[in-house]
Amino acid sequence: MFVGLVGKPSAGKSTFFRAATLAPAEIASYPFTTIEPNTGMGFVKVDCVDREFNVNCNPRTGFCENHTRFVPVKIVDVAGLIPGAHKGLGRGNQFLDDLRQADVLIHVVDASGSTNEQGNPVEPGSRNPSDDVRFLEEELNLWYEGILRKPWEKFAKQTYMEHHKVHDAIARQFSGLNATPEIVNGIISALRLDADNPLKWSEGNLKDFAVELRKATKPILIAANKADIETAGENIRKMQQDFPDGIIVPCSAESELALREAAKEKLISYIPGDDDFEISSGSLSQQQKNALSSIKSTIAKFGSTGVQDCLNKAVFDLLKYIAVFPGGVNKLADQHGNVLPDCMLLPPDSTALDFAFQLHTDIGEGFIKAIDVKTRKAVGKEHVLGNRDVIEIVTRK
Ligand SMILES: Nc1nc2c(ncn2[C@@H]2O[C@H](COP(=O)(O)OP(=O)(O)O)[C@@H](O)[C@H]2O)c(=O)[nH]1
Ligand SMILES: [Mg+2]
Missing domain, CATH: 3.10.20.30 (Beta-grasp domain)
Incomplete structure (x- = not known):
């Protein structure tokens, strides 16, 4: 399982990544794989079956707390998305290459609307985060379209002349992006495209196909980040209206990071994803107490910081994994x-x-x-x- 974190600069990707990959002290002895910079292990929460068998499990990877199993998933913080990335602007191609293998994407959005499209600070609430959602989808769709369009003519001719099956040929072309013949076949029938002769596909057909293939192989969950900021509430409601079929999770990466760091220092007891935490140390400064109390009201409002929820929903609700x-x-x-x-x-x-x-x-x-x-x-x-x-x-x- 490979989760890609995407979003414009300053939306909070790195904060989300650090929070999600910060292992609690209990598993400090497990070998931690940092494969490349920005790649780390996060976890999804599973109700462990050990309780039903009246045993306590000993996970080989991840950990189990109170019969809640934390199962490792690979997370990559993909930086450098700017408009035109699909044309290679900025670190565009590199950014997209980092995403190829991702099974699912979490789009970290600044839901408070305090950063513009380049990620520079603006008046909180003045940027509509729905625009960020549209922009990112469009950028990914154009990227897919580019991969399809570039070799298309030659590819379509060859497939037709050599009597290859269209869905197998396209799936091969896109296998690096997790396409399978079944997925491709499903899209060809849904769009009623000519399955025998790709030469008959119009420009519009190619575009529609690219969009559907992107949706099927890179589904996106929206992490409505910075939900702790006042202006986020209204924006989150707007996003829910603009994307009624989307999974939009209110989230405060900064709060989750603070809680995990405090838990690691044994200042609090906190299980990632929980709706509360307990102070376990008597030696907190007034500043720390204030910070924790403001986090407490944030998670009381949303039920959790949302970071763990994003990972769980991406894997179990969006991808429907078991x-x-x-x-x-x-x-x-x-x-x-x-x-x-x-x-x-x-x-x-x-x-x-x-x-x-x-x-x-x-x-x-x-x-x-x-x-x-x-x-x-x-x-x-x-x-x-x-x-x-x-x-x-x-x-x-
Ligand atoms: N209020 C608030 N600020 C956040 C949150 N997450 C990130 N930030 C801040 O947003 C800024 C950009 O965060 P960063 O993780 O570097 O963004 P990236 O460029 O997307 O990797 C930093 O100042 C973070 O402290 C959050 O949940 N709430
Ligand atoms: Mg970053």
């Missing part, structure tokens, strides 16, 4: 004694066989049957898995 735990009917631990060591995030409609292949190619190839550990019932290859299933694979290998 969390599946490998386990055995007779044994929930691995050979090292770690109970329910893994929790895997799988795309919707994943089958028992897909899960087996995710575990290991050998396990998939030797698949005999799967067992739903909660019900102890055997299921076949095609069995579609559900969220929080615990699955044992019986394999020849």
Whole structure:
């Protein structure tokens, strides 16, 4: 799972990134992969199944607090988006390249409207953040269109002459952007495009196709950031009206960062995403107390700081992924004694066989049957898995 953070300068991407990737002290001993600068591990929260089995789990990656499992997801802070990025302006191409592999995007928007399109400060409330949402979508759509249009003529001729299947050929072209033949096929039918002869596609068809492909492979959740600022309330309502189908999450990255830092210093006890925290240290300065009290009223208003919510909603509501735990009917631990060591995030409609292949190619190839550990019932290859299933694979290998 790979989440890309996007947005104009000064919207709060880096603050969101630092907050989301700041690990609580409890997992300080886990090796932390910083693959490149701006790439780190965040987490999605899953209601852990260990409670149902009356055990405490020992996660191999991530951690579990109070039977809430924090499952790692890769997050990338993609800086440098300016108008014209798709034409290579600024660090445009680099910015877009960083996004290629992203499964989902979180668009960090300055919902308080205190920065203009370049990210420079303006009178709070004077910038309409809905414009930022439109601009970013447009920029990404144009990028996709460019990738499609550049080689199109040659590509369409070749596909037609050599009798390739159009959806396979396009999916290959876009595989770096997570397109699959199924996705491409779905769009071709939805738009009623000529599936046999791409030479017949009009300019408008190409544009529409690019837009749909972008939506399918880079869905966007809107983090309405700086919600702690007064002017955000009205703007968030406006955004909800302007994008009734969008997922818009009020969010205060700065508050989340402050809470995680305070929790790490053991000044407060706070579980990321919770609607409250408790002060656990007597030695707070008046300034710290004031800051925490203002954060308390922000999260009381929205139910949380929103940062954890953004990640959870991106993975489970927008992508509709499910969390599946490998386990055995007779044994929930691995050979090292770690109970329910893994929790895997799988795309919707994943089958028992897909899960087996995710575990290991050998396990998939030797698949005999799967067992739903909660019900102890055997299921076949095609069995579609559900969220929080615990699955044992019986394999020849
Ligand atoms: N009030 C408020 N300010 C924020 C919030 N998140 C970020 N900021 C501030 O906005 C400015 C830009 O943040 P930064 O993370 O560097 O933005 P980036 O350019 O998108 O990476 C900084 O001064 C942050 O402290 C927030 O939730 N609330
Ligand atoms: Mg930044």
